[in-house]
Each structure stands twice: as structure tokens, then as C-alpha cells.
Amino acid sequence: MNMKKEKQSGCGRSEDLVTYLYGEATPVESSDFERHLKACAECRDELTAFQSVRGTLRQWEMETVPPRIDIAIKPTFWQTVKELFAMTPVWGKLAFGGVGALALLALFNVSVTVGGGGVTFSAGWRPQPVQVVTPGTVPPVVNPVTPVTVRTTDEAAVRAIVAQLVRESEKRQAEQLDAKLVSLTSKLDNRQRAEFVKAVSQLKQDQRLHLASLIQENSRRGGPDLLDLIGQVQSASVEVEE
Amino acid sequence: MQTLETTDMQLVEQTLGGEPDAFGVLVRRWERPIYSLAYRMIGSDEDARDVCQETFISAFRNLKSFRGESKFSSWLYRIAINCCHSRQRKQPQPDVSIDEQIEEYGLEPMDSRESVDDRLYRDQRAQLVRRALAALPHDMRQVIVMKEYEGLKFHEIAEVLGIPVSTVKTRLYTGLTYMRKRLEHVSDSL
Structure with missing residues (x-):
């Protein structure tokens, strides 16, 4: 007996037969097949036999109770972070955001400087240490453990600040000298005038x-x-x- | 009062959106039909439980590949059928003919005079049906199981198996023909 070979009913309406058997035929198809059944003994016999087979198949009831499947789905790292963030109060979120922003700025080595040259902004993955050496001075002894470094972009601003301070100091000293000179001249004039008046009176x-x-x-x-x-x-x- | 139940597709989207609990709802909703299918296909409670577990784990892992072109249940049934098939291939059944099976197991039901316990009698009939189904080729058995026990429509079975509806009907007709031969002795005796 070759079970792999698919069978067809003798009259070739096997598909109509199973469609009718399982009640999936349209009213028109049902009427048509019922007319065929009256004329085809083989299909009538198969229909009756298949209905019996279905009845027998129904006798196999489920002997066991279906299990309750428990599938433990572990949340991913980002899902855990998301849930924790959702549970955090507003102040916690703000603090978290601030720390995150600082960490990001530190990661990109962002530097913002306000000086004589205006506001300077710089960023980069790696800092480039540059020593500031003022002409005519001895370079400072740098601690090898904690090196004092100034970024290249800050040097111009520092020089500008120093120059500005020097100019202001010079101007202030000149004004003080002028004031002192005027004071001394005035004192001298008064003294001369007094001596002149005294001499004239004699x-x-x-x-x-x-x-x-x-x-x-x-x-x-x-x-x-x-x-x-x-x-x-x-x-x-x-x-x-x- | 009528309540709107969340659809399978909505639960799939929620699961993909990071809500693992949504997949738990899908498991609760479909564990019974999937277990039933696996049990009818394999005939073993323990194996059916394993297949059920494998089906849902596989579904969760491959949920992104489900695009909603077919029903979620059809997609789930297809995974379950594949799990059953691969499990049966790992534990190959002896390829014996119906006649050989009749000789080996016998088709004669228990003598009704001996089956005092109705439950025992019912179990014996179920056992005969299970053996008859187990003797069918895989492609015929899965069509009969899905149609007879799971109540799927022809087009749904075609969707699960990825075959034309006409092929589903032909396989069903052939399977029923063999089951008729196998079970007619039982029916007569019962």
C-alpha cells in the first residue's frame, strides 16, 4: 500500500467532498454537490464513511491538562535603564542629565575660555599640553606628577590679559607721578612766593x-x-x- | 458591557516596543491551542510540553521577522509544526505500513464485557485513534490535526503550511481515506 500517493475520488470531486463535509462550501456549492450526491453512489458512500471517521477521531480527547507555559524573558540592559529612568523623580532625572552632559563634555575635552580675546571654544579628543614661557623669565619647574599645562588656544588670551594689565599699570603710575609733580610744584611756588614777600618787605x-x-x-x-x-x-x- | 481585547498584532508591537509583559499575554492566549496541536501531532505529553516551550521561545526570538502579513496564530502554528517535525526527525518513527501496525498493535478493541470502567474503555478508544493517526504520513497527519482538532479553515491551514488550498483538501481527503480503512474495524467493533 503506497501511502504517499494522494488519492482522488472516482468521480474527481474529492475537494468538493471535503469542502462539503466540513461545512465550508457556499450555499451554491452545497446545492450543486447535493445534486451530485443524488447521482453518485461512490460520493455518498465516502461522505457517510468520512462522517463516521470524524466521529471516531473526536473520541480522542485530551487526556492531559495543557501546561501553563512560563517563559522568563529577561529585559535587555537598555530596557532596565529605561525602567529605572521612568521610576526616577524629576530632580533625579535633572541630576542624571547634568552628570551625563558633564561626562559628555569631559569626553570631548570641551574648553570654554572668556578673556581679552573674547570667548574661545575648543574641543578635541586629546588635550595638547603647552607650557607658557614668558620671555625673559625662568621657566617654572613643572611637577612631573601633576603637570601644569595650558592649552595652546589659551596662550593668546593670557598674553592679551597680561598686556592689558601692564598698560593699565603704566597709565596709573604716570597719573600718580603727574599728580605728585603738580603737588610739589605748587608747594615750591608757595614757598618761593612766601620767601619773595618776606624779602620784599625787608x-x-x-x-x-x-x-x-x-x-x-x-x-x-x-x-x-x-x-x-x-x-x-x-x-x-x-x-x-x- | 463589551470590552475591546488587545489584538495579537498590538501585543506583538508592544513586545517589540520593550514591554515583555505583552508577550506573556500572547503566551497565555495561545499556549493551549499550541499544546493541543503538538500533543495531537506527537502523542506524548512530555514532548508536547517541550514543543510548546520551544515554539514560544522561537517566536519571541524571531518576533521582528513577523510582519503581520499573515495572522499571528498562523505564524505560531507554523513554528509549532516545524518544531514537531524536527523533534520527530530526531526521534524517527519506524516506517511501517498500516497492515504492519495492525499486526504489531492490533486493532481489536477491548472486549466490552471486560471494560467495566468507562474511563478505561474511553482511553482505549483514544489510544486506537492516536495510533491510527501516528501511522499516517506527516503531511496528512498535520492537515487532519489542524482541521479536526484545531478547527482551522482550509485557507488558514494553507497559510500555515504555505501550500495551496486545493493541496490541503487533497491531503485531507487522502488522509481521511486511510483513516477510514484503519478505523472502520474499530467503529464496527465499538
């Missing part, structure tokens, strides 16, 4: 007239200082008296 009438003429002449020639002139007048007066 002169006699004819000496004062002589002094006035000398001042007039001196101012015309651009001669020596007034005190010197007074000294000359006083010494001349002494000689006259003698």
Missing part, C-alpha cells in the same frame, strides 16, 4: 624801586630766578650801607 623804598626795574629787565631778558635777584639786591644794599 627792602627800603629805593631798593624796591631798584627791584622793580630789575624784574622788568629780567623778564625782558629771561634772566635768573627772582630769589637770586633779591639776593643780589640785598647784597648791593649792604655794600651801599657800608
Whole structure:
């Protein structure tokens, strides 16, 4: 008996037979096959036999209770992170976000500098250490354990700041010197004026007239200082008296 | 009050979206039909449980490949059928003819005078049906199981097996013909 060979009913309507048997025929198909059954004894016989087979097959009931399948599905790493994040309060999320942002910036070695040259922004995977050496100074001794490094991009800004500070310091010192000079000149003028008034008060009438003429002449020639002139007048007066 | 049940497709999408519990709902919904199919195909409770487990694990692992072009149940049945087939290939059944099986196991039912216990009698009839089905070629047996015990429509069986509906009907007709020969003695005796 070759069981692999698929069979066909004698009249060739095996497909219609099983369709009708299992109630999947349309009303039109059912009517058509029922008319065929009246004329085909073989199909009637098969239909009856198959209905019996179906009844017998139904006698095989499930002897066992179907199991309750327990499949443990472990969540993935990202699912766990997602669930933890969902359970975290708002402040925790903000803190987590801040730490994450800092970690990201540190990872990219981001550097933001505000200085004389404006705001500078730099980023890179690896820092390039550069020592700042001011001309004319001894390079600082660098600790090999914790090297002091300044990024190249910061050097210009540092130089600009130093130059600005030097300019401001020079200007401030010049102003202070000017103020001191003015003060000293003023003091000197006052002293000279006092001495002049004192000397003039000691002169006699004819000496004062002589002094006035000398001042007039001196101012015309651009001669020596007034005190010197007074000294000359006083010494001349002494000689006259003698 | 009518409640809207989440469809299989929605549960699949939820599972793919990272909700493992959604797949648990699918397991609860389909574990019984899948176990039933595996049990009718293999005839062993222990193997059917294993097949059921393998089916759902395989379905979960390959869920991304399910695109919703067919019903989820059809896709699941196809996996279960493949699991049954591979398990039976690992444990090959002796390829014996129906006549040889009749000689080996016998088709005569227990004497009704001896079957005092109705349950024992029912078990014996079930055993005969199980043997008759087990003697069928795989392709015929799976069509009969899906049609007779799982109640699938012809087009659903065709979808599960990936064959034309006409082929499903032909296999069913052939299988029933052999079952008729095998069981007519039983029916007469019962």
C-alpha cells in the first residue's frame, strides 16, 4: 500500500467532498454537490464513511491538562535603564542629565575660555599640553606628577590679559607721578612766593624801586630766578650801607 | 458591557516596543491551542510540553521577522509544526505500513464485557485513534490535526503550511481515506 500517493475520488470531486463535509462550501456549492450526491453512489458512500471517521477521531480527547507555559524573558540592559529612568523623580532625572552632559563634555575635552580675546571654544579628543614661557623669565619647574599645562588656544588670551594689565599699570603710575609733580610744584611756588614777600618787605623804598626795574629787565631778558635777584639786591644794599 | 481585547498584532508591537509583559499575554492566549496541536501531532505529553516551550521561545526570538502579513496564530502554528517535525526527525518513527501496525498493535478493541470502567474503555478508544493517526504520513497527519482538532479553515491551514488550498483538501481527503480503512474495524467493533 503506497501511502504517499494522494488519492482522488472516482468521480474527481474529492475537494468538493471535503469542502462539503466540513461545512465550508457556499450555499451554491452545497446545492450543486447535493445534486451530485443524488447521482453518485461512490460520493455518498465516502461522505457517510468520512462522517463516521470524524466521529471516531473526536473520541480522542485530551487526556492531559495543557501546561501553563512560563517563559522568563529577561529585559535587555537598555530596557532596565529605561525602567529605572521612568521610576526616577524629576530632580533625579535633572541630576542624571547634568552628570551625563558633564561626562559628555569631559569626553570631548570641551574648553570654554572668556578673556581679552573674547570667548574661545575648543574641543578635541586629546588635550595638547603647552607650557607658557614668558620671555625673559625662568621657566617654572613643572611637577612631573601633576603637570601644569595650558592649552595652546589659551596662550593668546593670557598674553592679551597680561598686556592689558601692564598698560593699565603704566597709565596709573604716570597719573600718580603727574599728580605728585603738580603737588610739589605748587608747594615750591608757595614757598618761593612766601620767601619773595618776606624779602620784599625787608627792602627800603629805593631798593624796591631798584627791584622793580630789575624784574622788568629780567623778564625782558629771561634772566635768573627772582630769589637770586633779591639776593643780589640785598647784597648791593649792604655794600651801599657800608 | 463589551470590552475591546488587545489584538495579537498590538501585543506583538508592544513586545517589540520593550514591554515583555505583552508577550506573556500572547503566551497565555495561545499556549493551549499550541499544546493541543503538538500533543495531537506527537502523542506524548512530555514532548508536547517541550514543543510548546520551544515554539514560544522561537517566536519571541524571531518576533521582528513577523510582519503581520499573515495572522499571528498562523505564524505560531507554523513554528509549532516545524518544531514537531524536527523533534520527530530526531526521534524517527519506524516506517511501517498500516497492515504492519495492525499486526504489531492490533486493532481489536477491548472486549466490552471486560471494560467495566468507562474511563478505561474511553482511553482505549483514544489510544486506537492516536495510533491510527501516528501511522499516517506527516503531511496528512498535520492537515487532519489542524482541521479536526484545531478547527482551522482550509485557507488558514494553507497559510500555515504555505501550500495551496486545493493541496490541503487533497491531503485531507487522502488522509481521511486511510483513516477510514484503519478505523472502520474499530467503529464496527465499538
